[in-house]
Amino acid sequence: MSQPFRLNKEGLINRNKKISFIFNGKKLFGYEGDTIASALIANGIHLVGRSFKYHRPRGFFGAGVEEPNAKLQVEFNGHSEPNVNATEMELVEGLSATSQNCWPSVNFDIGAINNFLKMFFPAGFYYKTFMWPKSFWYKIYEPFIRKAAGLGVASIEKDKERYEHKFEYCDLLVTGSGPSGLASAYAAAKNGAKVILAEDKPRFGGTLLTDDVSIDNLSGKDWAEKIISELKSMPNVTVKNRSQVFGYYDHNMLVMFERVSDHLEKKSKFTPRQRLWYIRAKETILSTGSIERPIVFGNNDTPGIFLSAAAKEYMKVYGVLVGKKPLIFTNNDSAYETALEFKKNNVEPIILDTREEHSSELIDEAKSKGIDIRFSHGVIVANGYKKVKSAKIGKLNKDKNSFEKIETVDCDCICVSGFWTPSVHLASQSGNKLKYEEKIDAFIPNKKKQHETSVGAANGSFTLEESLKNGFENGSNLSAKITDTKTEIAIPNVNEKKYGAHDKFWCMPLPKNENPKRFVDFQNDVSVSDIEIALREGYRSIEHVKRYTTLGMATDQGRTSNLNGLQLVSNIENKIVPEVGHTTFRPPFTPITIGTIVGREVGMEYMPTRKTPMHEWHEKNNAVFVDAGAWKRPRYYKQGNETLFEASKREAKNVRENVGICDVTTLGKIDIKGPDAAEFLNRVYTNAWMKLPIGKARYGLMLREDGIVMDDGTTTRISENHYHMTTTTAQAANVLSHLEYYLQIVWPELNVNVVSTTEQWAGAAIAGPKSRDMLSKLYPDLDVSNDALPFMGYKEADFFGVPSRIFRISFSGELAYEINVKSDHGMFMWEKMMELGKEFGNQPYGTEALSTLRIEMGHVAGPELDGRTIPSDVSLNGLVSKKKDFIGKNSLGREAFNVESRQKIVGLIPIDRKSSIPEGSHIVQDQNAKLPNPKLGHVSSSCWSVENNNPFSLAIMKDGKNMIGKKFFAVSPLKNKSIEVEVISSHYVDPEGKRVRS
Amino acid sequence: MLYIKCPYCGLRAQKEFSYGGDATVKRPNINEEVSSEDWDNFVYMRKSPRGKHIELWQHIAGCRQWIKVQRDTATHEIFQTAKVTEEIR
């Protein structure tokens, strides 16, 4: 149970709580506060995965988001997740992690043969090799690529976890709790601003946790703790750890990914796993810090090679040594701090510094501690396959392009530092035009487009003093503009080591006749030679080089590779880096789970469900539902083993022969009130409305301004200035917006108000020859005779103690009524109808039977009013007034709308009177004609006519009216059917409309 | 997601609004003769400027008022919002 690389005392982990976990089948343990990475390194395990293309052994490289290699398949809390970053995932009891992209095991990976065949895998390999034949893609190439180049495996199990979304507003959002972030948040909080401070890691403080500094005589860590606890006590401040702000969108909307409970062993049922925050911030402080970049050298991807700051973080935060014989390879002073930390823990490092011998505060300290420093030196190539064993190092000549001396030294780890790259991702996402800062060989934010300000290392300020000053000033000034309060804060005294200048050196030359792989991008296996090939083949734009080589395109977004890639391109092209430019940064900054994006919108919560007040009754009576927008409507009521076809036929037939009731609550209903209501309707509808008497309904047709039919429905005059409009279920919302548009913008002089009342009324249609008999039972005291309540009549009456509205309107083409009661009484009404309708043979009918009834009557609906038809196309020109003006009227005169051969609605029946015609079929003259076969029209709606007992369809057909009596083919390539049909009138049943008036 | 200031309700998220096109288009008067050229211009012809654009939005999940928004189509910057009865210049 010993952990050979764990230090005795150092670190911020909780040594009182051991946590056991499994890695590649082996049981290990770590401590509370460990990441998977720190626990594995403590156990001396470095080989964690195989690389993407060449299946080379890979170990840990970083200690946080910058990690390119250590992506694991992790099982915990009952789910399996791929591509988990081992340097970020906290250890929890029972967690089990396995290496990815290796088969049969990480120690022996067959794919590693790619490494020996590397001449076959140059840049653009996939583009070049898998070009042709096309038929090979599906069966041979794609499976091969997927198998060879996969990362982890996505689970196919249902995700049982809970994810949440949260919307938040603040004055100032601070992204990152390093020194500049803490200072900004503190200053803004003191000014009374509403502040959110977000920290990606579990611990607050950023570099203050690892740097050897003091602030106001407190250690960096203690000062961070003091500020955080003060911020937490302030009511205007929200402090969040384990929270990554990953996207910067329009109008200062930032999105944050919070890992709420992945680190918890036990949690309550309702604790979400992760939470997505949408934060609208008036101002944003980007204190995202910087990421160390590597120096490129031979076999620089061998396990045991770390970023120097990561090695220091493992010691100071986790009490873990990444090795006991370290080589420190640097071009700057910051790596000396890592060396000193090793030394403090009784490990003897060797420093290889690419700079010539010189002096600085840190160099002098290292010297005085007796550390072996070799100036003008660097690592040429790392030796060792699954772990670094030694390194060939060289003394560079003055021009740093060849070696004066080469030797091999033993080592078990190499800690490399090629200086620092500000994390400008969020600034760039916000639209900030970055500029190249010569002094630090990196891009920094420059011209802002949104309300964001980068501070500290993210802005290229690498000293603590500058970062704090920067933070306090910006936090104070930005918040003071919002709160109008300015609290003076004394900038604390800082004690830090002064760094000397860094060396602009980023890539080691190779000795003659040696050609080890030198990687620029670890995660996508992009080496120096790959980029050289891309340029040799003519790729110039950095965006093209990126796509051809896949440089920086992996899940780590090239955090450690971008600048070295740019350096390489600019060297070869003989340009300077700013001329090459940088590639676009896009959200998310780090990978986030799909579950978090989806949040609670899964299953029943995927979208709102609208249920009518009679829904429960439908459910109890075996209704099979169909979605109509968000509404659930009964499609048919299943009896025994009935199919949809059988049930809808039975229901429709019963309406034609007896009587049936249908839930029509979902129809859109709009209340229209005001002295100018009639004038308004007269402009909105194509037909005349000025003379509609009180207590009468009228069918109306509405157009868009381009003359296309928008919607149809009936409108009833309830009283002098009060109308009740109905719309189709699908168009209800659009029609309301349409009416509001004209009332608010075009004709504000009309004194009319409109409001949706769809939810206020429950509606039921009673249809069939026996509907009047049934109605008289429902209203025993009311005269419902044809004279008292004629077609298109309207009455208000008491329905067993409940106020109700009776409309004599019909969609089915039968004698029919529609009853509306307040929603709360809907179920009462429905049950009463079922009870009293029994003696007339009443049965409920669903939307399928409803369709059958309207199709064989030739009544148009959505499939005919499809946004392409004008009134005359669908035989509704009788409703178009010639006398008055209305919306869309001027468009009806367009030439194309008036040509003789214009499309028209017709009916179709199959010649064999048996074959159903699939909806969407094309109508053609000759089913065997050469393609493209001229299309004469399309089938819009199909049914089984219960009246005539054979299939019947509606179609929109070129010159339709002149085609009646002719024969064509209705062809559906989708259903692989071709049916010979005869064109007939679209009014298949009761063409004179006698029944509705009977 | 844009942040739009409804002149009636204040700053609200874009998802509460629906877009309604160019606000400078004026419908020919009802019951008045209009040339087919003017009518076609009203129905079909729209500018697609890169830059400042005065457009209509409706606060559908709020007060249901149609409003005017002056927005930069390239940067999404919103310069001004107003009631439809007010002028944006």
Ligand SMILES: [Zn+2]
């Ligand atoms: Zn509003």
